[in-house]
Amino acid sequence: MKTLFTFMLLLPTMIWAQVAQPIKANIVxxxxxxxxxISSVELPYLISDTTFDGQFFKVVQGKNDEAISLTNEDEELVLRAATTYYHLNLARDWYVNKMKSTYVANLPKLVIRVDIKNQFNELGHYANDAxxxxFNNALTIPAGEGLAGRGIKPWNMEIWFRPVKKVNIKDLKIKGDAMGEWGSVLASFRQQMHMSTLQRFLAQLVQSQTNPSPASQDFFGWENLIRVAGTSIMLEAVYQFADPLSRAFSRKWFWLDTALVPEIIYHEFSHVALSDHLVLSxxxxxxxxMADYFAGEIANSPNLATRIKTYNTFNGKKATRKQQYSVQFETTDYANSDFVFGMLWDLKTIVGDDSSPEFVYSxxxxxxxxxSIRKQLIEGIxxxxxxxxxxxFVDKLKILQRYNARGI
Ligand SMILES: [Zn+2]
Known part of the structure; x- marks a missing residue:
């Protein structure tokens, strides 16, 4: 009798032990x-109750292989791990359920690295630490075969989020008092420099200084510091709506904590999701x-959509200088993703908001x-x-008319 009583007492505990406890964490x-x-949410698909190890993503720090602990004493590291883990699963679910992507559904589990400073090396996985x-950016790396002779194991696609490095806006040596603050930098960018992306704009400002000495260049690492993910319109939206808690930007300092920005996380996962046709070379x-188009769709925010419609350089109502197509767009890597993003978002006017994601996915x-924009992209559209x-027939004519108006 005593045994039976004990057994009945234990029964509820045993049942609970078999059901995975929902694990909650703070995320942006x-x-x-x-x-x-910063909100507390349930982390989906975890297979561990102690680390950020899930069915589809494992979040690690730097070059480590073990998943970050849910209770790591570095609270900022945990916030980055939880935010990337949550939004990556959200983006993955979007491609699997909304786009019916079998490619994404069958992807092997991905390793996600936060706080990683190393450059990517195609042969060695990581470049030398030194x-x-x-800093301040994110990237998606292609899979590699490794080098058996040197003990470098093969790796799959991975997404890397860089640590933050603060740069005083004043150190960017932007001319004129009115441009001393980050907000004015962006305003000036929108008014004057619609032909290039934000990072290129900043690079130009920096390079316009009189030949900085090699030592100072090395110290600041300008080019890399300001090379950030996404198009300028996305980054502007991110900036405009950044809460101090997310600490994406501040007025006096520039830094970008990419692991805490949902749209940058969606952008990077989109590179993975689209890699069945758009290889990560x-x-x-x-x-x-393309990656920013899907980041905008996954974000699913009417507020963001209005902003993109209003300010995009392709046809935005408030874009001070609408962008005309230029042949140079085909040869510069980053400068014209804004134009392509605007073109893709503009398809909504022809195919409608609801059908647009499936159209662009196809x-x-x-x-x-x-x-090229002028040939293959337009032929594809x-x-x-x-x-x-x-x-x-009618819709193709409408599309061509809109492109003619932009100089294509
Ligand atoms: Zn990208």
Missing amino acids: LRDASFKAR LDPQ HSTAVIEG LREKIDTNS LKTCEEKCELP
């Missing part, structure tokens, strides 16, 4: 008005514009990483329209 999440807030460490206007089959538009 947008509220309804697109403001970044070689030009990286290098950055081009076409693949950056478009990826008809283009590749090296597609027209071919996709033949398959997907309600009135292909």
